[in-house]
Amino acid sequence: MRIRRLLVANRGEIAARVIRTCARLGISSVLAASDADLDALPARMADRVVRLGPAPAAQSYLDPAAVVRAALAAGADAVHPGYGFLSESPALARACAEAGLVFVGPSVATLEAVGDKLTARSHALDAGLPVVPGGEAADLAGARAVADRVGYPLLVKAVGGGGGRGMKLVGSAAELPDALDVAVAEAGAAFGDPRVYLERYVTSGRHVEVQVLGDGTSAVALGDRDCSVQRRYQKLLEEAPAPLLGDDVRAAMADAALALATHLGYRGLGTVELLHDRDRGSFHFLEMNARIQVEHPVTEMVTGLDLVAEQLAVAEGLPLRLHAEDVAVRGHAVECRINAEDARGRPSPGRIERVVLPVGDGIRVDTGVQAGSVVPPHYDSLLAKLVVHGTDRADALARARAALDLLRIEGVATTAPVHRALLDDPELVAGGVDTGSFERWQARRRDLAEVS
Amino acid sequence: MDLTPDDVRDVVRALDGSGLDELHLELADLTLTVRREGAAGWTAEQEVRRRPAVERAEPAETADPASTPGPAGAAVPEGTVAVHPPLLGTFYRAPQPGAPPYVEVGDEVDAETVVGIVETMKMMTPVHAGVRGTVTEFRTANGEFADTDAVLLVVEPAP
Numbered sequence: 001m002r003i004r005r006l007l008v009a010n011r012g013e014i015a016a017r018v019i020r021t022c023a024r025l026g027i028s029s030v031l032a033a034s035d036a037d038l039d040a041l042p043a044r045m046a047d048r049v050v051r052l053g054p055a056p057a058a059q060s061y062l063d064p065a066a067v068v069r070a071a072l073a074a075g076a077d078a079v080h081p082g083y084g085f086l087s088e089s090p091a092l093a094r095a096c097a098e099a100g101l102v103f104v105g106p107s108v109a110t111l112e113a114v115g116d117k118l119t120a121r122s123h124a125l126d127a128g129l130p131v132v133p134g135g136e137a138a139d140l141a142g143a144r145a146v147a148d149r150v151g152y153p154l155l156v157k158a159v160g161g162g163g164g165r166g167m168k169l170v171g172s173a174a175e176l177p178d179a180l181d182v183a184v185a186e187a188g189a190a191f192g193d194p195r196v197y198l199e200r201y202v203t204s205g206r207h208v209e210v211q212v213l214g215d216g217t218s219a220v221a222l223g224d225r226d227c228s229v230q231r232r233y234q235k236l237l238e239e240a241p242a243p244l245l246g247d248d249v250r251a252a253m254a255d256a257a258l259a260l261a262t263h264l265g266y267r268g269l270g271t272v273e274l275l276h277d278r279d280r281g282s283f284h285f286l287e288m289n290a291r292i293q294v295e296h297p298v299t300e301m302v303t304g305l306d307l308v309a310e311q312l313a314v315a316e317g318l319p320l321r322l323h324a325e326d327v328a329v330r331g332h333a334v335e336c337r338i339n340a341e342d343a344r345g346r347p348s349p350g351r352i353e354r355v356v357l358p359v360g361d362g363i364r365v366d367t368g369v370q371a372g373s374v375v376p377p378h379y380d381s382l383l384a385k386l387v388v389h390g391t392d393r394a395d396a397l398a399r400a401r402a403a404l405d406l407l408r409i410e411g412v413a414t415t416a417p418v419h420r421a422l423l424d425d426p427e428l429v430a431g432g433v434d435t436g437s438f439e440r441w442q443a444r445r446r447d448l449a450e451v452s
Numbered sequence: 453m454d455l456t457p458d459d460v461r462d463v464v465r466a467l468d469g470s471g472l473d474e475l476h477l478e479l480a481d482l483t484l485t486v487r488r489e490g491a492a493g494w495t496a497e498q499e500v501r502r503r504p505a506v507e508r509a510e511p512a513e514t515a516d517p518a519s520t521p522g523p524a525g526a527a528v529p530e531g532t533v534a535v536h537p538p539l540l541g542t543f544y545r546a547p548q549p550g551a552p553p554y555v556e557v558g559d560e561v562d563a564e565t566v567v568g569i570v571e572t573m574k575m576m577t578p579v580h581a582g583v584r585g586t587v588t589e590f591r592t593a594n595g596e597f598a599d600t601d602a603v604l605l606v607v608e609p610a611p
Binding site for chain 2: 031033038039041043044045046048049050051052055056066069070072073074185186189340341345346347349354355356357358359360370371372377378379380381406
């Protein structure tokens, strides 16, 4: 079915991003916005705006009934859920199907298969992927049995979690009972599912992921990304392609991601997250994200594709129009997440007074704010993404530095100065950092600041 | 100080003749910034001014309970201290749903005692009592949104 009017059930920069592709493709865009976002930048860009509900996400962006009601009221024929919120919700996918709406995302069965992290692990095993040693921890005895097998340190993760939320690091057997209690309570509160599982903690791991696109029958891999620069398990800077990977490892990762997508009969845009062990040179499956990712623009920059357009095409039921031989990765791209946070990572909501964005060849800024925007305290802190494309990695980093020097977002504290300083860090410049590198760099900077 | 149209013309002329992109003038009672639009072509400063017309999916609700402030009046009884959130956000009295609250009315606290948490942009910030004394009253309910000037709770300082 041809999508003619799309309800964008999200906010901020990703809503603006999806609206932009709608405008290019001649699809009428309707933004579903909460009371906090009725006058935000994406609301001003969309063809139409429908009120979704009150500001708290539970009553608006997280309410499948409200989303379907808004879509039907606007006469939309499809719903784009963006990322976060209900983007991987089987309940929304089901409600859309019942209302005769196209859900821009995978099938209900796929969402259930990859949303439950234990089921996702077993699917990955069935598809022949190596998984991080670990297993379900139904109770303390079960957890001890798994821990004896995989060793310490290990991570306690929520079965219903994902995106880095609800993880606990356990250094020794003595810490296990308390960590398990806390993780179970938090998982129940945050995800409505108290089940947790244990995984070996890889101390020198890189977070590398493969972008896939499937039409339900066949799938194609669209290159990899490195998202190892993280603060509190939240990605901060991403790049494509992942630097300093051997050609054989890169090819093996793409093959593994394709094997999983094919095994699942995947239809939609998705990401297979892998943990690359720098010491052993091996990699393991972490989880699969059944949605568009925040960091998708780095892939778009190096491939020249519009991933939202491809996502809409497979949602319409069209067969894949991309094949492996059509996908060429050119140059290198870097994305800096500009969050409303101060240098110490504390949130900084408020009114934005001024926004000056760098422009020029190879520079793209996906923003959800402009001068006069109010950053509400109810949602996450991502304001904008600075994305740069260079002929190679050194060129991309140089362009990122120059672009950050020109970018000005005034009125709230942002992570732009953190990125600018980080881009001068010799470790980052060398490439291939592990997921602990950012926090070690921050600790070194703090020490330095205290000495001087 | 009043700025006449002639003054503005003079300032603009000064900027035009200088080759500068931005002029920032600070006088005792006046701050003036004059900026050349799209300076040098390396940056853009755009603003979408269109005001969206918002449609409603359902008949208008009578009131929006989430945005109406609770009885978090700013005035507290003489001799007591109001505890405000460190950041605006949603106030929670317990570390997670179902857990016992950090403190109850009648509890003794000192300056460092955690009396609640505020969730702002998905991040949790602890709220400290800031004073040694006894909790006498809660003015903001669990799960309620609190601005930075809202009174979360009231503490009667120890003598």
